[in-house]
Amino acid sequence: MAGKSRKISFYRLSIDKKEPIAGSRMHRIIALSNEEVENHFKMIYDNRMHSLSNGRKAMQVVASSGSDVVEVLEYTNHTAFIKIGQQNPSNTVALRDRVTLETEAVPMNPNQLLELFTYCYVDFLTGIVSYISISGAPRVSTFRNMFDNAFLHEEGLATKLAAIMTKDVLETLMRKSKIGKITVTVAVPEDEILSDIGLSIDDYDAIENLRTRTATYKLVGRRNKSLFRDNNMLVKTIEAIRSKYGDNIEALSASAKDENEKPEEYDLLQYSFTKTVTFERDDIETLAPGDFKNILVTTYNANKTDLLRYSRI
Incomplete structure (x- = not known):
């Protein structure tokens, strides 16, 4: 077997x-x-x-x-x-x-x-x-x-x-002429969600259905412009995101393209x-x-x- x-x-x-x-x-x-x-x-x-x-x-x-x-x-x-x-x-x-x-x-x-x-x-x-x-x-x-x-x-x-993370995908992205967007979705504990709207756990009798939710953040460049002046900043940005959110990262992607091609989305978590x-x-x-x-x-x-x-x- x-x-x-x-x-x-x-x-x-x-x-x-x-x-x-x-x-x-x-x-x-x-x-x-x-x-x-x-x-x-x-x-x-x-x-x-x-x-x-x-x-x-x-x-x-x-x-x-x-x-x-x-x-x-x-x-x-x-x-x-x-x-x-x-x-x-x-x-x-x-x-x-x-x-x-x-x-x-x-x-x-x-x-x-x-x-x-x-x-x-x-x-x-x-x-x-x-x-x-x-x-x-x-x-x-x-x-x-x-x-x-x-x-x-x-x-x-x-x-x-x-x-x-393996370096392969980062090296691929760094060769692109334009990196238009980085998107990160992280798991947010319920106390952080509630504090954002001015409440706390103590305001509720039961919180069983609100364990963890997600928050999505996007870094977006100007239209037809690259997000970074220097693509080496991509590596520093990805490393900073990984260091800050660690295992709470639910999704992490980057959108990039060369001249005369459509933007392509790269799922960076696939390259862990x-x-x-x-x-x-x-x-x-x-x-x-x-x-x-x-x-x-x-x-x-x-x-x-x-x-x-x-x-x-």
Whole structure:
């Protein structure tokens, strides 16, 4: 029987620090080094996480759509193997027999929730996060939110988790004579949407139907003019968008053309660096955490050279 396939996505983890400029009201943004990023992870690991009976550590991560759990399965030699889980109440899950299609309740005590989870592998020496997509599991942004939960208000640090993009499409666009438009659609938490119209979460009894909405922004050049005087600014603009919005980007595209041709839309998210891996057996539900780690580490190491080339290290 053919094995099942899953997608592994790669992200660049970084943290920006805002520092005041002496003698002025201005601030400068300083990117922390990879070593400093790992030190902040270690502070969370040592001081914020709960120790579990199996020797691992875990913590709850609060986001606009609810709360997830980050569990560190291994942390050694500047790498971490992590499980990211999302809890579901007993009345939204069931056990179904694959043959008879009959269902029965999942036995849980009042303090338990059924967790759907996936895995990621972090190399702090390069700042690259490898994440395997599993249906129903939390997004990799939970890992970013863990840092913001800990340091955003205390130290004013902003964590970025940008998808690594191959250079092919950017090189193609830079050869075009006119770049007319860049469009980005980002997921916006409900509190940001409500604050934009002068309201807050506290104004509502229930907000279940308003988890996340999207906002679309367009940078448009003048008619028959290129958006940029220098197409090198395209790369800086795309990198700035990826750094600011990270995993919240729902869509990202650019419109470009040469003389005497119609504008063509380029879906930049299609060019994110991903790899599809095939598991050796179809019943992947029987795979142990170590199997997932081996897949993530093997895929990362096989593509490390290209990932470093496509990342801003």
